[in-house]
Each structure stands twice: as C-alpha cells, then as structure tokens.
Amino acid sequence: DAKTTQPTSMDCAEGRAANLPCNHSTISGNEYVYWYRQIHSQGPQYIIHGLKNNETNEMASLIITEDRKSSTLILPHATLRDTAVYYCIVRAAGGYQKVTFGIGTKLQVIP
Amino acid sequence: DAGVIQSPRHEVTEMGQEVTLRCKPISGHNSLFWYRQTMMRGLELLIYFNNNVPIDDSGMPEDRFSAKMPNASFSTLKIQPSEPRDSAVYFCASSFLNRGDNYGYTFGSGTRLTVV
Numbered sequence: 184d185a186k187t188t189q190p191t192s193m194d195c196a197e198g199r200a201a202n203l204p205c206n207h208s209t210i211s212g213n214e215y216v217y218w219y220r221q222i223h224s225q226g227p228q229y230i231i232h233g234l235k236n237n238e239t240n241e242m243a244s245l246i247i248t249e250d251r252k253s254s255t256l257i258l259p260h261a262t263l264r265d266t267a268v269y270y271c272i273v274r275a276a277g278g279y280q281k282v283t284f285g286i287g288t289k290l291q292v293i294p
Numbered sequence: 295d296a297g298v299i300q301s302p303r304h305e306v307t308e309m310g311q312e313v314t315l316r317c318k319p320i321s322g323h324n325s326l327f328w329y330r331q332t333m334m335r336g337l338e339l340l341i342y343f344n345n346n347v348p349i350d351d352s353g354m355p356e357d358r359f360s361a362k363m364p365n366a367s368f369s370t371l372k373i374q375p376s377e378p379r380d381s382a383v384y385f386c387a388s389s390f391l392n393r394g395d396n397y398g399y400t401f402g403s404g405t406r407l408t409v410v
Contacts, residue, residue, distance in 0.1 A: 217398060219398070219399075224404075225403060225404070226298075226385050226387070226401030226402050226403050227337070227385070227399075227401045229398030229399060229400065270337075278391055278392065279325070279342060279344060279349060279350070279391055281339060281342075281350060281352075282339065282399075283339075284336060284337040286336055
C-alpha cells in the first residue's frame, strides 16, 4: 500500500522556487520523510530527509507540517537541471524497512 | 568515493540466454539493494542484502532470477534464462543501515537490459 501521495506532475519557471508537496497522513512517530529525485536515465539521487523539524541542505529545504501528515520539498531557485521525477517516501530509522518509491512527481522546469 | 558502480551500462541479449549484472557498493556500506524499473511498474525492490546475507528476496519475480553477494564489495544479479519481459533498467543501491541510523540510499547508474 502506498504510504505517500504526490501530484503526478508540476511545472516551474526557471529561477523561481519549486514547491513539491507530499501527503503522508499515516506516517508513524518513528518514520522519517525522505526525498529522492531521478533525472532521466540516471539512478535515483538522495536529496534530503527529516523527522519533524524543517531541514535545509545545499540542494533543498524540507518543510514538515506540525502534525507530520504532509511535507513540502522546496528547490529555492529551480534550474533546467532540476527537471526530474521527485519521490517522497517514508521510512523508519534503525534498520531495514521495505521502501516503495511510487510514481513520484514529474517536475518540468520551464525556461 | 566513486559511488555505486554497476556494469555493464547496457546489455542486449537474446531470449533464453543467461544475463549477469554486477554491482560494487560504496565501501563501508553494509546494505545492498537491487531494484528494477519499468514504465509499467515503476521502481520495484527485488532483493535486499545486509552484511552480505540476503534478508528480503520477496521481490524476486521467479526462480529465473538469482542474486549473490560473495563479499562486501561485490554483488551479482543473474537471470537464466532471460525473457523479453525482463527488459528493464536494473539499479543497485547501497546504504549503511543500523539501529538508530537514518541514512539515504546511494544508487548506481543502472544497467539497461534489453532481451530480444
């Protein structure tokens, strides 16, 4: 069963912020939210993860709602190279858990 | 680190032939995953190894598929005999999984398999 729900596709103008939403209403207390992206013909690439606090790294920011039922990945200044499929997954820390990647969101950055 | 290395990048084979895909995980990672990606089914987990031991092979489609990890730096996925429906991109990923960890997975560039 899918643990996350994402829009199938989104467009974003180059240079603008891309905000990618993800719903995970059944998330458990010990599950983290992870984001990956897959650029055409490449393997998925880890972007960022978080538990309940907002997180930021050199690639993106992750905003998690207070009830943890949804989150938003923010690419602050989207470039054409950010065109990719973005996957939101939830996974517990501490060992193995089967991870389902789902369909993800196809982000198209438009010049 | 060179990342997760997969070979070959592309493989074209005839139906019925044996195919072997190879993976070198990142040094120090204790977990290795084989995934398959198709347009119809997306990314599917085939098998998971921890410390070179297969832990979850519930995603392996059938007996024609087998995977081994003889040591911490090498794994193979074998298909024998291959069929056209096996055509897909096969990804290998590695990570460090342990109690309390929260590391992401590092994926290789994949092997695009075409069975004709």
